[in-house]
Amino acid sequence: MTTATETLSVVVEREIPYPPEKIWRALTQPQLLEEWLMKNDFKPNVGHAFRFSGDWGSVDCQVIALEANKTLSYSWGAMGLGSVVTWTLTPTSAGTHLRMEQAGFTPDQQQAYRGAKYGWPKFFANLERVLGGLP
């Protein structure tokens, strides 16, 4: 696991011993999604607005992009912050490399985010020095 503070996103990656097709079903079929993530009314259509309901509140989402068995991304609005969750499935000899990235910017900020991405690593490197100097 990486908490990628340098890009202001959370990234979780794992090697999973199953083919992408099987993982894709778990990522896109509402009944299966509910079993590991949250109750939902997900549909695999770009533009579809849906909601995850968890014990700690609900999450407003919208499908941004999908390519079956390869990639899926949706907006994720919760706790006062819009973000984007992107799943990437890459087949490997042993199964699938599954990657989840949650970027802490709303969709309309994506353009700014791409432009700004390069600047973050330096920003946090400098910041660490400052925080390190705190009492």
Add this chain to the structure above:
Amino acid sequence: MRAEPTTVFKTLGDPTRRALFERLSREGELTVHALTAPSGVSQPAVSKHLNSLKFAGLVCDRRDGRETYYRVMPEGLTPLFDWLQFYAGFWQSRFDQLEDLLKRMDQ
């Protein structure tokens, strides 16, 4: 009072504001004039950006005669680090549940 993470993200999402915040982080307390000189941005624009940073709880100011001094409030970044930490733990445990489900599927 602590700012919402969305305020902190949005405020630091702007490259000019981030550059100002970074410079204050590096150099300590500076006047609006000192911050304006190398920024390539007009003084009113710099003041506006500093106000946004102040509103987000990322900097504070102090007046001394005709000058206003700004310095960084590092604890202003806390909502952002809290957000990252919460979701890192959240997704880690959901990945575990996903793997459990995959084991059970088609059996």
